[in-house]
Amino acid sequence: MPIIYTSTGSATTWIDTTWIDNTAFTATGPPPLMTTWTNGTTASGQWLYVPTWPYFTYPMPTASLIGNQIRERRILDEATPPPNLERARLRRSARERARGALLAHLSDEQKDTLERLGWFLVEGGVSRQRYRIRAEPNLVGNIDVLQDERVLHRLCAHCDTNEIPFHDHLLAQKLMLEGDENEFLRIANRHGAYRES
Amino acid sequence: MHVMEVLDHTGHTSINWDPDNPAEVETARQAFERMTREGYRAFTAGNGKPSRRLDAFDPEIGEMTLVPHLRGG
Numbered sequence: 001m002p003i004i005y006t007s008t009g010s011a012t013t014w015i016d017t018t019w020i021d022n023t024a025f026t027a028t029g030p031p032p033l034m035t036t037w038t039n040g041t042t043a044s045g046q047w048l049y050v051p052t053w054p055y056f057t058y059p060m061p062t063a064s065l066i067g068n069q070i071r072e073r074r075i076l077d078e079a080t081p082p083p084n085l086e087r088a089r090l091r092r093s094a095r096e097r098a099r100g101a102l103l104a105h106l107s108d109e110q111k112d113t114l115e116r117l118g119w120f121l122v123e124g125g126v127s128r129q130r131y132r133i134r135a136e137p138n139l140v141g142n143i144d145v146l147q148d149e150r151v152l153h154r155l156c157a158h159c160d161t162n163e164i165p166f167h168d169h170l171l172a173q174k175l176m177l178e179g180d181e182n183e184f185l186r187i188a189n190r191h192g193a194y195r196e197s
Numbered sequence: 198m199h200v201m202e203v204l205d206h207t208g209h210t211s212i213n214w215d216p217d218n219p220a221e222v223e224t225a226r227q228a229f230e231r232m233t234r235e236g237y238r239a240f241t242a243g244n245g246k247p248s249r250r251l252d253a254f255d256p257e258i259g260e261m262t263l264v265p266h267l268r269g270g
Contacts, residue, residue, distance in 0.1 A: 090207070093207070093208070094206060094207050094208040095208070096208070097207065097208025097209060098204075098208040098209070100208075101202060101204075101208060101209055101262075105242050105245070105248075105262075106245055107245025108245065110245065122247075123247065125247060125248075125249075139270065140270060141270075156269060156270040157267045157268065157269050157270060158267055158268070158270055159204070159264070159265045159266065159267055159268075160265065160266075160268075163205070163206060163265055164204050164205060164206060164208075164265065165206070165208055168204045168208065168209070171204065171262070171264075172204060172264040172265070172267060173267075174248070175238075175240040175242060175248045175262060175264055176238070176264065176267060178240075178247040178248040178249075179238075179240045179241075179247070179248035179249050179250040180238060180240075180250045183238075184267070187267050187268060187269050188269050189269035189270060
């Protein structure tokens with residue numbers, strides 16, 4: 001059952017709504033709350049309205065009450081937002097968490113090159129080979145195998161791209177190259193070094 | 198509190214345990230074994246140090262990260 005709004009009909013400050021079936025009501029402007037109200041009935045000394053889309057039980061709105069309604073509405077919306085907004089919020093949160101986790105695993109120098117240049121270096125745990133992990137969104141061949149400053153070839157291996165956020169892929173690549181290099185090299189596809197450093 | 202971070206669609210899920218609390222250690226161990234059976238790889242990690250592969254759960258390790266299966270691209 002939606003929440004009931006009661007009023008004496010004396011308000012002069014209204015926002016963003018249309019009243020329906022308010023035969024006993026004379027409004028001087030659009031009524032409060034950003035919703036549509038229906039099933040208006042009268043009660044002794046008051047008009048009673050039931051909103052189609054729920055919100056608050058309030059006395060007749062004053063400017064400060066309207067402000068409270070808007071704030072509470074925002075809180076409710078954030079608690080139960082539409083699915084597409086919720087998905088967007090979760091994706092944003094996941095991206096931020098993944099980026100934070102990657103940075104927590106990097107040295108100061110690695111963080112610096114990632115921020116300034118979009119890549120960081122790691123050293124293979126077995127071979128001591130230097131690898132450059134480039135933070136490029138498509139992840140295709142984003143690991144350069146370096147000899148001095150020259151790119152010998154590129155490697156491509158990552159988790160399911162729909163499974164984890166972008167920075168988690170970079171973290172997975174770093175952990176594998178350092179902690180399980182041979183397995184990473186076994187899995188990875190090798191690409192030509194068309195990209196010059 | 199020791200932590201195991203499992204990379205997933207939320208960024209990661211953290212599983213914490215106190216190494217002096219057998220129940221928490223057992224919960225973390227079961228999670229570790231379940232995830233590694235599913236193909237996750239476990240690494241010690243953190244603070245810019247090179248990572249090391251873990252083949253078994255060690256409750257004394259303060260931080261570990263579990264990575265989903267990788268494939269060539």
